[in-house]
Amino acid sequence: MELRQVRYFMAVAEELHFGRAAERLHIVQPTVSQQIRRLEREFGLELFHRTTRTVTLTAAGRAFLPHAHAILRTERAATEAMAAVRAEQEATLRLGTSVGLGTRLDDLLTALGERAPRLMVELISAPSAVRLQRVRDGELDAAFVRGVEHGPGLEFIPLWQDVLVAALPAGHPLAAQPDVALADLSDLPLRIAPRDTNPHLVDTLVGACRAAGFEPVMGPAFTTDQDTMAAIATGRPSWTVYYAHQAAIQPAPRVVFRPFAEPAPSLRTYLAVRPDPPSRELAALLDACDQREPAGPTARP
Numbered sequence: 001m002e003l004r005q006v007r008y009f010m011a012v013a014e015e016l017h018f019g020r021a022a023e024r025l026h027i028v029q030p031t032v033s034q035q036i037r038r039l040e041r042e043f044g045l046e047l048f049h050r051t052t053r054t055v056t057l058t059a060a061g062r063a064f065l066p067h068a069h070a071i072l073r074t075e076r077a078a079t080e081a082m083a084a085v086r087a088e089q090e091a092t093l094r095l096g097t098s099v100g101l102g103t104r105l106d107d108l109l110t111a112l113g114e115r116a117p118r119l120m121v122e123l124i125s126a127p128s129a130v131r132l133q134r135v136r137d138g139e140l141d142a143a144f145v146r147g148v149e150h151g152p153g154l155e156f157i158p159l160w161q162d163v164l165v166a167a168l169p170a171g172h173p174l175a176a177q178p179d180v181a182l183a184d185l186s187d188l189p190l191r192i193a194p195r196d197t198n199p200h201l202v203d204t205l206v207g208a209c210r211a212a213g214f215e216p217v218m219g220p221a222f223t224t225d226q227d228t229m230a231a232i233a234t235g236r237p238s239w240t241v242y243y244a245h246q247a248a249i250q251p252a253p254r255v256v257f258r259p260f261a262e263p264a265p266s267l268r269t270y271l272a273v274r275p276d277p278p279s280r281e282l283a284a285l286l287d288a289c290d291q292r293e294p295a296g297p298t299a300r301p
Contacts, residue, residue, distance in 0.1 A: 003075060005039040006068050008032050009047060013065055016055045092120040093281040096131035096143025098269065099198075102246035104160065111288035119281055128200075135272050141282050146267045147200025156270040159289060163259070163266040164205065164241040167229070170254045172237055181261045182212040189219025191228055191240040200267060205241060208265035229255050241265075 011021035012032065022029040040047050047061035057065065093112075097105065109121060124131075124140060131143035136153045149156055166185065168175045174184055186209075195202040209216045219238045222228050232238055233254035242250060247257040271289060278286060 001039060001042060002035075003071070005035045006071050008035045009039060009061075009064070010068050010072060012036060012048065012055065013057060013061065013068070016057075018055060091116075091118070091281050092122055093142075093285060094122045094124060094140045095285070096134065096140045096145075096272075097123050097125050098128070098131075098144040098146055099125075100162065100243035100246040101144060101269075102243060102250075103248050104162075104245045104269075108288055112285055115287055116281070116284040119284060132272055135274060138274070141279065142271050142273045142285060144269055145272050146269050147204070148270065148272070149268075151272070153274065154272050155275045156272055157286070157289070159269045159271055161266045162243045162245065162269050163264050165244050165247050165257045165259050165264075167232060167240045167242055167247070167252065167255055167257055169232055169237055170256050175256045175258065177258065179261045180258045182209055182265075183214060185209075185239055186212075186214035186217075188217065189236070189238040190216040191219045191222045191232065191238050193222045201241075204265050204267055208263075225250065229253075 008021070008025065011024050012018060015021045015024065018032055019029050022032045025032065036047065043060065043064075045060035046058050047064060049056045049058055112119065112121065124134075126134070128145050128148060131140065131145060132148070132151055132154060134140040135143050144159075145156075146162065166174075166180045168180070174180050190205075190209075192198075192202060192205065206216060220231070222240055228240060229250075229252045232240065233252070242257060244257075244259070250257075271286075273282065273286075
């Protein structure tokens with residue numbers, strides 16, 4: 001017995017007409033008749049009474065009908081189950097990343113992998129404004145951003161507070177202290193990205209310095225991790241900042257990271273998403289993000 005024979009039987013049983021059944025199945029009538037005859041030969045029973053005017057089910061046909069229904073229901077269920085598995089295997093979450101996530105990103109991806117082990121994650125790096133626009137356009141499913149709490153057409157889910165730490169030459173006297181007061185850095189040049197590159201970080205740090213009673217002395221701009229760390233380690237004494245979770249995995253020979261004395265400067269990280277019902281992939285990410293620190297109500301535009 002073949003599945004197509006069961007489908008043909010069901011079509012004839014419902015239409016009680018071989019011609020209409022063939023039209024419904026988009027095949028020619030002789031093919032329907034031929035396959036029904038094969039099924040009847042396999043059973044050794046006639047399933048339909050046929051006359052020139054009517055087609056009716058025999059007793060055997062009526063007995064087979066509920067089994068045919070069950071067979072086709074099982075086929076549909078199996079097909080849907082396999083489609084769901086295939087969709088899960090082929091699913092990709094496109095996630096915009098932010099510089100300095102460090103161990104936070106690893107922890108989040110681990111939690112996501114536990115919830116959706118077959119989900120592929122594509123990490124995409126781009127400037128903050130570009131990430132947000134790609135989320136709006138549907139090119140990204142979500143994006144991490146810092147310092148941005150609202151924007152048209154997006155929902156911003158607060159995740160965690162990213163605390164900044166100071167990066168100092170290992171030989172500097174301040175490096176021997178367990179923490180550093182911002183005011184103690186007032187005479188050292190600050191290496192930081194230009195404001196147009198990272199305005200939220202620059203404004204947060206400069207604002208913290210001013211609150212501590214000084215205007216930071218701007219040194220050469222922060223370029224790459226490798227070059228900036230090397231310059232701090234071997235050149236004229238200077239300092240910069242890292243997010244604490246980034247500093248935890250940042251290789252930096254002859255440079256030490258020290259927390260700031262309270263109040264330590266920090267920025268809030270948000271997950272930007274479209275305000276639509278989440279896809280299965282995004283729902284898994286949001287569930288993984290539920291391990292975040294408590295952060296208050298969601299900010300909406």
